[in-house]
Amino acid sequence: MTQLPGLLDTEAIRKDFPLLDRQVHDGRKIVYLDNAATSQKPRQVLDALNAYYERHNANVHRGVHVLAEEATALYEGARDKVADFINAPSRNEVIFTKNASESLNLVANMLGWADEPYRVDRETEIVITEMEHHSNIVPWQLLAQRTGAKLKWFGITDDGRLDLSNIDEIITEQTKIVSFTLVSNIMGTVNPVETIIRRAQEVGALVCIDASQAAPHMVLDVQALQADFVAFTGHKMCGPTGIGVLWGRQELLEDLPPFLGGGEMIETVSMHSSTYAPAPHKFEAGTPPIAQAVGLGAAVDYLTSIGMDKIAEHEHAITEYAVKRLLEVPDLRIVGPSTAEDRGATISFTLGDIHPHDVGQVLDEQGIAVRVGHHCARPVCLRFGIPATTRASFYLYSTPAEVDALVAGLEHVRNFFG
Amino acid sequence: MTQLPGLLDTEAIRKDFPLLDRQVHDGRKIVYLDNAATSQKPRQVLDALNAYYERHNANVHRGVHVLAEEATALYEGARDKVADFINAPSRNEVIFTKNASESLNLVANMLGWADEPYRVDRETEIVITEMEHHSNIVPWQLLAQRTGAKLKWFGITDDGRLDLSNIDEIITEQTKIVSFTLVSNIMGTVNPVETIIRRAQEVGALVCIDASQAAPHMVLDVQALQADFVAFTGHKMCGPTGIGVLWGRQELLEDLPPFLGGGEMIETVSMHSSTYAPAPHKFEAGTPPIAQAVGLGAAVDYLTSIGMDKIAEHEHAITEYAVKRLLEVPDLRIVGPSTAEDRGATISFTLGDIHPHDVGQVLDEQGIAVRVGHHCARPVCLRFGIPATTRASFYLYSTPAEVDALVAGLEHVRNFFG
Amino acid sequence: MYQDVILDHYKHPHGRGLRDGDAEVHHVNPTCGDEITLRVRLDGATIEDVSYEGQGCSISQASASVLNDLLVGKELGEAQKIQETFLELMQSKGQVEPDDAMEEVLEDAVAFAGVSKYPARVKCALLSWMAWKDATAKALSEEAKTA
Amino acid sequence: MYQDVILDHYKHPHGRGLRDGDAEVHHVNPTCGDEITLRVRLDGATIEDVSYEGQGCSISQASASVLNDLLVGKELGEAQKIQETFLELMQSKGQVEPDDAMEEVLEDAVAFAGVSKYPARVKCALLSWMAWKDATAKALSEEAKTA
Numbered sequence A, B: 001m002t003q004l005p006g007l008l009d010t011e012a013i014r015k016d017f018p019l020l021d022r023q024v025h026d027g028r029k030i031v032y033l034d035n036a037a038t039s040q041k042p043r044q045v046l047d048a049l050n051a052y053y054e055r056h057n058a059n060v061h062r063g064v065h066v067l068a069e070e071a072t073a074l075y076e077g078a079r080d081k082v083a084d085f086i087n088a089p090s091r092n093e094v095i096f097t098k099n100a101s102e103s104l105n106l107v108a109n110m111l112g113w114a115d116e117p118y119r120v121d122r123e124t125e126i127v128i129t130e131m132e133h134h135s136n137i138v139p140w141q142l143l144a145q146r147t148g149a150k151l152k153w154f155g156i157t158d159d160g161r162l163d164l165s166n167i168d169e170i171i172t173e174q175t176k177i178v179s180f181t182l183v184s185n186i187m188g189t190v191n192p193v194e195t196i197i198r199r200a201q202e203v204g205a206l207v208c209i210d211a212s213q214a215a216p217h218m219v220l221d222v223q224a225l226q227a228d229f230v231a232f233t234g235h236k237m238c239g240p241t242g243i244g245v246l247w248g249r250q251e252l253l254e255d256l257p258p259f260l261g262g263g264e265m266i267e268t269v270s271m272h273s274s275t276y277a278p279a280p281h282k283f284e285a286g287t288p289p290i291a292q293a294v295g296l297g298a299a300v301d302y303l304t305s306i307g308m309d310k311i312a313e314h315e316h317a318i319t320e321y322a323v324k325r326l327l328e329v330p331d332l333r334i335v336g337p338s339t340a341e342d343r344g345a346t347i348s349f350t351l352g353d354i355h356p357h358d359v360g361q362v363l364d365e366q367g368i369a370v371r372v373g374h375h376c377a378r379p380v381c382l383r384f385g386i387p388a389t390t391r392a393s394f395y396l397y398s399t400p401a402e403v404d405a406l407v408a409g410l411e412h413v414r415n416f417f418g
Numbered sequence C, D: 001m002y003q004d005v006i007l008d009h010y011k012h013p014h015g016r017g018l019r020d021g022d023a024e025v026h027h028v029n030p031t032c033g034d035e036i037t038l039r040v041r042l043d044g045a046t047i048e049d050v051s052y053e054g055q056g057c058s059i060s061q062a063s064a065s066v067l068n069d070l071l072v073g074k075e076l077g078e079a080q081k082i083q084e085t086f087l088e089l090m091q092s093k094g095q096v097e098p099d100d101a102m103e104e105v106l107e108d109a110v111a112f113a114g115v116s117k118y119p120a121r122v123k124c125a126l127l128s129w130m131a132w133k134d135a136t137a138k139a140l141s142e143e144a145k146t147a
């Protein structure tokens, strides 16, 4: 087996993930390289879910019976774990949502309904980038349409980096909010947070970071980032589906208006008017995703027990190896950075004229799961004049042998359509 | 054991629910009477969740690999099951949300951003009732504040029924939307849908029904109801947390604008503009609660296998017995209908001057889980001039013996504070 | 699913390229970005030509080629019947085993039976057929207008 | 958690009723609807009276009664210390076993130690104490304004 420096003990880790034993297409063991879409779940997370439902299930808050107190302690305990995981100054800054998309919509809507100085209206500008996931584009398009604000964006260079050459024209005194992804979900690019934040702070704009592709893979420290909001999603970081996180700076969460209304988010309700609970509850209307938060807490424990720095190192080694091996495949062109520097473990590519759908299908027949399409980042495809890419994305359980299987699979694809 | 006509075989049913074996406070087996807050989950639902995560987990749609196809088939299969369960004319009318609160906010926001003839604005009126859950009050208060529309509501009679005596003044030509609960979560009242819908149709108003406390307990047929929207929540009907449903009439879902923006809900995205997928996807931004939908599908299968009519019959028998036994307790006053007619298996009461918190706590010490407080329906408490109630709520696994335990527990409470 | 027939059509598409037509449509498969521009030329009730250009996977490309083979020269009623049979096959989720009758109608297109097992690919196979239907409707309604 | 001391104060509350004060506040525990209206009367730095009226559970009622016992007649500085000690006890999640020193400060209020194990009830126990703190701040700032 290929040995690379910095690899984790994947043999041990893979035992925690029941799905990785799955066989497909007549007994082929799955090679799961679709981690940017969603990660697999370790036994520890499934155990936490089962324990919650089998022993502690109750609705949270407002209850004096023992199950309600246990469920509340577990749910709020998950908030503590997530707060620690991202080094949040306060647990009250951690809002549970259903996914990163809701988190990003929440920010957009808070600003749309806010009073000055936060209010987004026809005098103001919103800045995003061309490499955003649709979930960090459409909410801002909707906000711009509904408020009359102007939407602007950074372009992409030929090697898949943000083009910040015109930063002073893009981010201006009119800019109210800058929202961008820390790691591109299609190209793996890691973006230069500091440069963007510095300029945003200069003009007094708020900054929202989409960390959906960062939280699973690297140390995420919201204090070091210096952003105002950070959004991410549970299912990509070993957690269940149905849970996302929005971290926001306390003063902002206090000042900004609520979004969804309902149970849990109120202080007092009469038919004539209502007042709202302090954050985070103000932004958590209705019965929250209780079990899912508990599952995310277990995921965060699991990742921490392995070490986010170690995971980043492992993925870096895999990425370096994968980039090297992939570039050996004739006609393969990487869309995005073609080295392992400042990039995550997500690699998009094209293979000659063979359509990604065909690449993906023939890989699937060999038991190799990759994603094909525009990966919810169609503007990137438009930018590079391609309809779609094939994307392989790795995680803490990925091995060099899986990279080899991918490369062998691609050779087979080439022969098949050659 | 007390035998009542219409009871289910609870001995067999209870074996499906691991939590009901839970012991609390030094070995007392739990008497779980907090079902209006959330239900317990049968093994069948937990098995479906585990099978999903252990064998099929992948992100849905857009994938050509076998896991993605399986996950998509399971997720969309759950939509079929839910559509069948509520007798929806089309599966495309079933939108998955995170809970009933999101479903109700979704309706309110669709209307707030809609064009004519749906648009809610300062010329129009919104009608709700005084017995709504906060999740069917606050979204409409927010909508009214943000659009200038007028919020009106039906009052409550002394015996906990809707006061429809002034229906023609409440629902008028200005009314755009009438939103009300099918079954009260605090008093158990079953509301006269037909009368309200007839009047709403007369003036051309849309009707939204909050079926959160109905879907778990009775046959729910959206075609028979004749409403335009029906909202409910998974966790109260044997399903997981983190999943809700909004059913809406197809034409409306086609005409009305999206709410949350992001991946999955789009047809095509460019930086300049986007178009949206047809319903239901238009209203499902981001990675949906996949496992939770699958779990809800399993819950619906489970409930159907027992029979919603049988469940309703069982609960009616339990309710009749509980009302009779509770009224034997000195100083106990039922808040809401004091017979079992046109009411669900949720009974709120006060016990002399003893504060519900104290009632609940002393019951808890005996292993009996009830809920105390305003049950997210504070206007009802205000209406009756009480700060809170104690609420016992039953489900398909509840037994006459549990009613007896409650009554004995209440006697103990009286002695303790007597 | 990659029958030789499909691969042949993919590698050597029939009737590809845009030629004169009575109506043109542009269809997109939003989930994967497959695109087709398709023109129909009618002569009364006869399909004189179906010309197309597009980008997409082997399935969508081969399907357009097969469509061109099958429909050009046919009467509209017959073409409609072929289209419906193909639609039925594609929506069969791999449950329909094409019989002789079906094979007579669909010819090469029966090779797509295997594709119907893959929900994500069914849309690829149908892209050109939906575009053809749309373009034909458009051509007929324009004709009606000028008549 | 229902110590006899608590039940006694609940059944026979000390100092209940609203009397003259320098400042009045109304506090609500939104999760359960417990309410208190509370007035403070100061004489320089001495607490002359704490009067109150409200509705709520035994814990919140008994806690107000104990507060009245403990704080009336005390200097503000000392009262503040008592309040902080009580707060610490209530936030201890049942982990603090009151020692003699604490008992000296809190007297009857140590009976609430058991309540601290029940997060949902801690707010009940603290309701009157938070109201007192708020009312005192208000009284002092009004005094400052008129001074």
Ligand SMILES: Cc1ncc(COP(=O)(O)O)c(C=O)c1O
Pocket (backbone or CB within 6 Å): A263, A285, A286, A287, A288, B036, B037, B099, B100, B101, B102, B133, B135, B136, B181, B183, B184, B185, B210, B212, B213, B233, B234, B235, B244, B376
């Ligand atoms: C009548 C009613 N409506 C709405 C809700 C809100 O449901 P959820 O908390 O799951 O959003 C509830 C329960 O909490 C309810 O009982």
Ligand SMILES: Cc1ncc(COP(=O)(O)O)c(C=O)c1O
Pocket (backbone or CB within 6 Å): A036, A037, A099, A100, A101, A102, A133, A135, A136, A181, A183, A184, A185, A210, A212, A213, A233, A234, A235, A244, A376, B263, B285, B286, B287, B288
């Ligand atoms: C960069 C990025 N942002 C946002 C999202 C949206 O996450 P979710 O689908 O969980 O809402 C994703 C993943 O789908 C992503 O990769």
